[in-house]
Amino acid sequence: MTAAGTQIDERITRLHAHGLVDLHFDLLMDLYEKRERTNVLAQEFLPEFEAGNIGVLGVAIYLEDRYLPEMGLRVALDQIARLQVEADLSDRFTICKSCPDVLRARAAGRIALLITMEGVEPLGADLNLLRVFFELGVRVIGLTHVRRNAAGSGGVFAASGSSRDGLTGFGRDLLQACEALGIIVDLAHINPAGFDDIFSHTTRPLVVSHTNARRYHDLERNISDDQIKMIGERRGVIGINAVLVSPRQEEATLDRYVDHIEHVAGLIGIDCVGIGFDFFEFLYRQWPESAKHELAAKCTKPHFIPDLTNHAHARNLTRRLIERGFSDEQIGKILFENWMRMFEQLL
Numbered sequence: 001m002t003a004a005g006t007q008i009d010e011r012i013t014r015l016h017a018h019g020l021v022d023l024h025f026d027l028l029m030d031l032y033e034k035r036e037r038t039n040v041l042a043q044e045f046l047p048e049f050e051a052g053n054i055g056v057l058g059v060a061i062y063l064e065d066r067y068l069p070e071m072g073l074r075v076a077l078d079q080i081a082r083l084q085v086e087a088d089l090s091d092r093f094t095i096c097k098s099c100p101d102v103l104r105a106r107a108a109g110r111i112a113l114l115i116t117m118e119g120v121e122p123l124g125a126d127l128n129l130l131r132v133f134f135e136l137g138v139r140v141i142g143l144t145h146v147r148r149n150a151a152g153s154g155g156v157f158a159a160s161g162s163s164r165d166g167l168t169g170f171g172r173d174l175l176q177a178c179e180a181l182g183i184i185v186d187l188a189h190i191n192p193a194g195f196d197d198i199f200s201h202t203t204r205p206l207v208v209s210h211t212n213a214r215r216y217h218d219l220e221r222n223i224s225d226d227q228i229k230m231i232g233e234r235r236g237v238i239g240i241n242a243v244l245v246s247p248r249q250e251e252a253t254l255d256r257y258v259d260h261i262e263h264v265a266g267l268i269g270i271d272c273v274g275i276g277f278d279f280f281e282f283l284y285r286q287w288p289e290s291a292k293h294e295l296a297a298k299c300t301k302p303h304f305i306p307d308l309t310n311h312a313h314a315r316n317l318t319r320r321l322i323e324r325g326f327s328d329e330q331i332g333k334i335l336f337e338n339w340m341r342m343f344e345q346l347l
């Protein structure tokens with residue numbers, strides 16, 4: 001390696017010393033599907049987390065259609081149960097319920113896991129269950145995925161056509177209960193009418209755990225410049241997604257990922273942008289062709305970024321941020337500090 005290359009490598013290592021925060025990873029459905037095996041977390045995932053210096057990870061409860069409605073609650077609880085068993089088998093992970101928990105886990109060199117919920121289908125329409133999931137450690141909740149549920153409707157994977165309905169009464173009650181308990185409300189996936197409703201029925205900073213700017217990929221599942229500015233008004237944080245950066249595979253590049261970061265930072269400042277990689281190529285790769293077609297029909301065909309497909313690739317992103325002229329201070333905010341500020345304020 002050249003002297004300049006070594007210097008950049010050392011700079012990346014220094015910037016990664018805190019550990020990166022990624023607020024959206026579909027870990028729990030995979031642990032659940034592999035529930036007959038043990039040490040999946042340590043054997044299949046830990047090496048990639050370590051290679052990318054991942055420090056804090058939002059791990060999502062998500063229910064595939066085939067489990068709904070009857071099995072929703074059961075599978076959601078089993079997903080948490082599998083995480084508890086797997087985390088206990090390794091001394092490298094801690095399930096965290098507060099910001100001090102996260103800081104303690106990091107000080108001990110462990111990866112801090114925050115349980116998130118992507119769509120409130122596990123609750124059905126029972127507000128009492130929110131408290132149960134809170135006790136089990138759920139600290140970030142997005143009301144919907146793409147489908148409609150008891151709380152509201154998701155944004156479609158097209159430039160228009162989402163439901164015009166906002167939140168239901170249950171959805172509004174949930175918001176209030178989340179704010180009262182100290183659960184972070186996540187606007188990822190919600191349809192535009194629901195986004196406005198969440199904004200007008202809450203007062204605290206709002207986050208979008210994993211999304212992209214419609215400027216570069218015009219889907220109602222992503223967020224418009226006006227929506228970005230609304231998050232900025234509350235000094236919230238937007239996590240940039242690595243699988244919806246462009247409608248075209250040839251434009252699914254590290255540079256386009258950085259374009260999304262620059263776009264959000266340009267509109268609302270560098271303090272409001274973070275990481276929400278949403279890496280799921282490891283799941284996609286396991287699926288039969290029929291499931292891939294189903295995803296393409298229901299959502300869209302994902303375009304994975306070849307050199308940003310899993311957590312082991314995180315250093316590639318930092319290298320590109322350096323090459324694009326971001327300062328160490330700015331990179332520290334994107335990779336770590338901004339999400340940590342949200343945890344301090346909201347957990």
Ligand SMILES: [Zn+2]
Binds near residue numbers: 210
């Ligand atoms: Zn998602």
